[in-house]
Amino acid sequence: MITLLCLFLPFIAAIVAPFATRRLGHQAAWLLAAAPAFAFVYFTGYLPEIAAGEVVTGGFVWVPSLNLSFSWFIDGLSLTFALLITGIGTLIVLYSGGYMKGHPQQGRFFSFILLFMGSMLGVVLSDSFLMLFVYWELTSITSFLLIGFDHERAAARRAALQALVITGGGGLCLLAGLIFLWNISGVTQLSLLVHAGDVVRQSPFYLAALLLVLGGCFTKSAQFPFHAWLPNAMEAPTPVSAYLHSATMVKAGVYLLMRLNPTLGDMPAWEILLPFFGGVTLIAGTFLSLRQTDLKLMLAYTTMASLGLLVMLTGFGSDHAIIAAVLYLVAHSLFKGALFMVAGLIDHEAGTRDVTRLGGLMRAMPITFGAALLAALSMGGLPLFLGFLAKEEIYYALEGGNLRAIVFALIAVIGNALMFAIAFAVALKPFLGPKVDTPKQAHEGPLLLWIGPAVLAVLGLCGGLFSGILHRFVSTPMASAVEGVPTQVSISTIPHIGVPLLLSLVTVALGVLVYLQLSRARALMVRLMDGIGPGPDRAFDGFIAGLVRLSVLVTRFVQPGRLEVYLTATFIFLALTLLVPPILYGELPAVPLFPSDVALHEWGFFAIALIGLVAVLMASNRLTAIVSLGIQGFAVAVIFLLFGAPDLSFTQFMVETLSVVILALAMTRLSLSPSDHRPIAHRLFDGTIALACGLGFALLLLKSTQSVFDDRLTDFFNAYSKIIAHGANVVNVIIVDFRGVDTLGEIAVVMITGLSILALIRIRPGGGATKPADNNPDANGGGRR
Amino acid sequence: MNTLIFRSVAPFLTALMIMFSIFVLLRGHNEPGGGFIGGLIAASAFAIYGIAYGVAAVRRALWFHPMSIAGSGLLLAALSGFVSILAGVPFMTGIWIYPRLFGVEIPLATVMSFDIGVYLVVVGAITSIALALEEKERD
Numbered sequence: 072m073i074t075l076l077c078l079f080l081p082f083i084a085a086i087v088a089p090f091a092t093r094r095l096g097h098q099a100a101w102l103l104a105a106a107p108a109f110a111f112v113y114f115t116g117y118l119p120e121i122a123a124g125e126v127v128t129g130g131f132v133w134v135p136s137l138n139l140s141f142s143w144f145i146d147g148l149s150l151t152f153a154l155l156i157t158g159i160g161t162l163i164v165l166y167s168g169g170y171m172k173g174h175p176q177q178g179r180f181f182s183f184i185l186l187f188m189g190s191m192l193g194v195v196l197s198d199s200f201l202m203l204f205v206y207w208e209l210t211s212i213t214s215f216l217l218i219g220f221d222h223e224r225a226a227a228r229r230a231a232l233q234a235l236v237i238t239g240g241g242g243l244c245l246l247a248g249l250i251f252l253w254n255i256s257g258v259t260q261l262s263l264l265v266h267a268g269d270v271v272r273q274s275p276f277y278l279a280a281l282l283l284v285l286g287g288c289f290t291k292s293a294q295f296p297f298h299a300w301l302p303n304a305m306e307a308p309t310p311v312s313a314y315l316h317s318a319t320m321v322k323a324g325v326y327l328l329m330r331l332n333p334t335l336g337d338m339p340a341w342e343i344l345l346p347f348f349g350g351v352t353l354i355a356g357t358f359l360s361l362r363q364t365d366l367k368l369m370l371a372y373t374t375m376a377s378l379g380l381l382v383m384l385t386g387f388g389s390d391h392a393i394i395a396a397v398l399y400l401v402a403h404s405l406f407k408g409a410l411f412m413v414a415g416l417i418d419h420e421a422g423t424r425d426v427t428r429l430g431g432l433m434r435a436m437p438i439t440f441g442a443a444l445l446a447a448l449s450m451g452g453l454p455l456f457l458g459f460l461a462k463e464e465i466y467y468a469l470e471g472g473n474l475r476a477i478v479f480a481l482i483a484v485i486g487n488a489l490m491f492a493i494a495f496a497v498a499l500k501p502f503l504g505p506k507v508d509t510p511k512q513a514h515e516g517p518l519l520l521w522i523g524p525a526v527l528a529v530l531g532l533c534g535g536l537f538s539g540i541l542h543r544f545v546s547t548p549m550a551s552a553v554e555g556v557p558t559q560v561s562i563s564t565i566p567h568i569g570v571p572l573l574l575s576l577v578t579v580a581l582g583v584l585v586y587l588q589l590s591r592a593r594a595l596m597v598r599l600m601d602g603i604g605p606g607p608d609r610a611f612d613g614f615i616a617g618l619v620r621l622s623v624l625v626t627r628f629v630q631p632g633r634l635e636v637y638l639t640a641t642f643i644f645l646a647l648t649l650l651v652p653p654i655l656y657g658e659l660p661a662v663p664l665f666p667s668d669v670a671l672h673e674w675g676f677f678a679i680a681l682i683g684l685v686a687v688l689m690a691s692n693r694l695t696a697i698v699s700l701g702i703q704g705f706a707v708a709v710i711f712l713l714f715g716a717p718d719l720s721f722t723q724f725m726v727e728t729l730s731v732v733i734l735a736l737a738m739t740r741l742s743l744s745p746s747d748h749r750p751i752a753h754r755l756f757d758g759t760i761a762l763a764c765g766l767g768f769a770l771l772l773l774k775s776t777q778s779v780f781d782d783r784l785t786d787f788f789n790a791y792s793k794i795i796a797h798g799a800n801v802v803n804v805i806i807v808d809f810r811g812v813d814t815l816g817e818i819a820v821v822m823i824t825g826l827s828i829l830a831l832i833r834i835r836p837g838g839g840a841t842k843p844a845d846n847n848p849d850a851n852g853g854g855r856r
Numbered sequence: 857m858n859t860l861i862f863r864s865v866a867p868f869l870t871a872l873m874i875m876f877s878i879f880v881l882l883r884g885h886n887e888p889g890g891g892f893i894g895g896l897i898a899a900s901a902f903a904i905y906g907i908a909y910g911v912a913a914v915r916r917a918l919w920f921h922p923m924s925i926a927g928s929g930l931l932l933a934a935l936s937g938f939v940s941i942l943a944g945v946p947f948m949t950g951i952w953i954y955p956r957l958f959g960v961e962i963p964l965a966t967v968m969s970f971d972i973g974v975y976l977v978v979v980g981a982i983t984s985i986a987l988a989l990e991e992k993e994r995d
Contacts, residue, residue, distance in 0.1 A: 717888040721880075725896035729982060732903050736989035796950060797963065799886035806890060807971045811948040814970075815933055818977040822926050825981030829923065832988045 074129055074143060077110040078196060081160075081189030085182045092178030100168020100519060103181055104161045107188060111157035114150060118544045121150050124557065128198060128262060144198040144262045147548025151397075152195035152319075152326055154545075155404050159318045160188045162523035166412055167310040169519030170419060180220060184310065187213035191319050195326055198260045200249040203327075207245060207287070210320050211238040217311040218304045230303035233611055237290050237300045245287025245327075251280035252334070261330060265555055268334045281335055284327070285344060292324025292378045295352040299608040302359075302371045309415025312367055313523075317374045318408040322400065325381045329396070332385060333555025345386020350482045352379025357489035361589075362596035366414035366424040366497055370407065373450075373493050376486055377403050383479065384468065385553075391468035394560050397550045399461035401541075402449055402531060406458060409446035409527035410497055413439055416520050417501055422510030426496060431506030435513045438521045440502045445528035447498030449535070451491040451582060452575065457534035457541075460562050462487060462578070466571035467562075484578050491582025496589055535564045642760045649767025653774065660773035673713060680706035692745040693738055701731040718802040740832075866908035873901035881975050882968075891971035895978025902983045903990075911991045914983075922984035929976025936970040 084106035091099040117127060130142025145153070167184060171177045190213055193206030212235070219231030253259055255274040256267035264271075271277060288294075293301035304316050315321070328345070335341055356376030363369045377399070384396035416439050418424040421432065433440045445456075452462035465487075469480035515521070534541050546560040585592055653659050683703030690696035704727035711720035749757070788801050788809065798804035806814050877897035884890030906914040918925070940949035950967040 718890070718893070721888055722893050722896065725893060725900065728900055729896060729903070729986075732900070733986055733989060736986065740989050796967070797885075797952060797965070798967075800884060800888060800890070802888075803884045803890040803971075806892070807885075807967050807974070808950050811937065811950075811967075811970060814974060815937060815948070818930060818933060818974050821981050822930050822977050825926060825984055826923065828985045829988055832985075 085185035088181035089178035097172040104164040107160040142198040143196040148552035163314040166523040227306040230306040234300040241290025248283030288324035313411030349383025353486040395464035402457040406446040406449040409524040412524040413443040421513040429501035430504040433502040442524040442528040443498040447494040449531035450494035466574040488581035492585035646763035870905040891974030899982035926980025933973025936966040
């Protein structure tokens with residue numbers, strides 16, 4: 072049950088956050104950080120159990136008829152993610168306390184961050200498909216809220232919308248993919264899906280399911296060509312970039328790929344698509360990051376590259392590749408989270424994060440420098456650090472000798488070398504060299520700001536130094552979960568002579584070279600990118616603009632704004648529905664026998680109705696026509712009365728009266744010409760439609776009276792109206808009692824219709840509404856078109 | 857409309873019609889009638905009053921905005937449905953009580969308050985449309 076509490080704890084904290092912040096100011100961070108900290112400690116308690124190879128599941132039935140449950144499941148993979156989310160989350164909440172200090176909306180910011188944390192925790196702990204999907208979309212929505220946090224800037228709004236459209240659209244793909252998997256395997260739980268791998272792989276729908284799932288994962292994890300949203304998401308405040316857009320949310324796609332590896336993996340499509348898109352993303356990301364001068368953007372593009380690397384490794388299809396992905400994922404969360412926080416810290420203290428305008432901050436910000444250096448050493452993959460283990464393992468995985476391995480090893484070496492260069496550009500350039508004048512006089516930030524990056528950077532070192540403990544509790548269980556079979560991780564930080572070490576040396580040498588020539592490389596990249604032309608980011612704008620244009624076209628076509636068109640279309644359709652099916656299926660009614668016992672007064676009322684109709688057609692002005700229509704209506708009401716439907720007739724009388732009054736009022740209000748000026752052809756056309764509708768209704772009524780009438784309901788209501796509902800008027804008892812819920816709906820419709828008519832009346836052609844009692848003389852002829 | 861006869865008769869006619877509409881509403885359970893038809897009668901009554909004396913007079917006489925009347929009717933109807941939930945039976949089940957007033961047993965039911973809600977919705981919605989149309993006609 073505590074697991075359930077931990078799942079909801081961030082949401083509870085999100086509700087508390089605004090109030091706590093109003094009370095405590097930015098110090099509320101300490102209180103709010105307690106929520107993820109508690110969850111972190113709680114999940115740490117699972118480590119021995121999971122390391123022993125056990126899997127913890129729990130939950131309860133949600134909608135049993137739909138086979139839906141609210142259930143969680145903890146294995147090596149989800150536990151590692153949960154620890155990263157809650158652990159880094161704790162530090163991020165503290166960091167936000169310092170970073171957003173004094174911001175008028177700090178409470179809201181805390182709230183959003185914690186909402187996101189709860190959603191992300193839900194993604195990695197979900198067992199049921201639908202729960203996974205709901206949490207998955209929640210992370211997209213909270214990411215939207217956080218990217219657009221500075222909603223007064225157009226760039227932030229655009230970035231937020233872009234992220235939402237891309238990741239939300241991917242989420243829909245994912246839903247379809249999960250439904251495919253459900254139909255193929257018959258299970259709705261991830262923990263059971265592992266055992267259905269063979270069924271899924273042999274299914275003819277394998278490829279469809281795979282592509283849809285990849286649609287979700289690739290958009291979420293910013294794989295090429297869906298990567299554009301990630302750099303734009305840097306519009307968000309830095310804690311968001313550090314947390315969502317490097318350490319956790321963007322890894323949701325990788326998480327799901329790892330989770331599905333035992334089910335979908337080991338197939339040609341998987342081992343082609345994943346490494347291909349991952350490799351392209353890796354190269355594109357690193358090259359794009361070279362041209363940036365903004366610290367955050369440099370990091371954002373390397374994040375994209377790292378995600379590409381992770382996808383590539385996950386799909387590569389060897390044990391070592393999976394282990395490498397696992398190690399790199401953990402290492403990346405630690406060092407990239409730290410570097411982002413460092414970038415924010417520099418921005419916060421020096422007033423800029425443009426790397427060309429920074430320098431010599433080492434003396435002013437020693438702790439920040441230390442954290443940045445440690446993180447960069449891990450990112451660069453130098454010995455003793457966790458990043459080194461990951462990189463060694465990557466090269467182990469890729470030393471195959473065959474062409475495929477060589478190509479991907481080459482990609483990995485280039486990617487890693489460029490990331491090495493960027494890592495040190497971020498960690499060294501702002502701190503070393505001569506002091507540069509910055510917009511703000513830089514000095515070390517408060518504890519709240521540096522504690523996060525410092526802890527993460529030190530952890531990156533500890534992970535390398537104490538790799539035995541890390542492997543035992545984290546890497547081995549996680550790799551086993553991704554593989555689907557027990558896997559042992561044993562790599563240590565002591566360098567081994569061999570191809571991997573050689574590749575590492577090449578990487579470092581290349582990285583140092585690029586670092587030294589960074590400004591030249593940057594100029595080269597700018598020229599190259601300008602040569603290539605617009606990328607997916609512009610394509611997104613074009614797509615959205617096209618969508619808007621299309622919907623405008625469709626709306627113009629469907630709603631031209633002329634009542635006449637709507638009415639004509641409605642009635643033509645009505646006539647067709649009434650006439651076509653009976654003719655098509657030969658179900659026209661038999662010719663009725665003319666009743667012989669019609670009394671004289673009945674003839675009289677038929678005659679009045681007919682006279683009313685003729686008068687409508689003959690009327691020279693509209694008002695006469697409306698009143699004549701009323702005569703016809705009254706005659707029909709009398710006929711109802713004669714044939715034993717007093718309630719109906721009663722209502723018909725009132726409806727006729729009121730509709731004549733209201734029609735007359737509307738006519739005068741519309742300032743129409745008193746008579747009808749339609750040309751003769753138009754009249755004939757409208758008349759034909761009217762006749763067809765009338766004929767259709769007449770045939771329908773004849774047909775329904777000719778078929779055998781099922782009077783079970785009539786008997787029931789007649790028999791029980793008095794007994795059950797204490798009412799003798801069956802019609803009214805049906806309206807207010809037997810079918811009361813229907814009536815409730817109907818009067819709601821009456822009410823809404825009234826409201827909308829009121830609104831329509833008040834709209835003036837010039838736009839704007841006026842009050843009902845407005846006696847403004849300028850408003851004459853308000854409704855004239 | 858400015859004919860003397862119509863202006864003299866209209867208030868009485870309106871009052872009579874409203875009384876009749878309430879009568880129709882209340883008798884609806886056992887005889888032809890009910891909330892819907894009662895509401896239509898009352899709406900016509902207000903329309904007549906409006907034609908005779910102008911919209912402002914009707915609005916003064918109504919006191920509430922007709923849409924508020926319709927809204928409260930909808931609320932009343934919905935609440936009548938919820939009474940049965942408190943009694944532990946499904947939504948919209950009619951609940952009857954039989955209090956004795958002056959020695960006469962008077963059956964009262966949520967069905968009745970529901971019907972009154974229907975009446976108010978119809979009066980309010982139709983009257984507000986008619987009034988809005990009339991108003992524009994003269995400004």
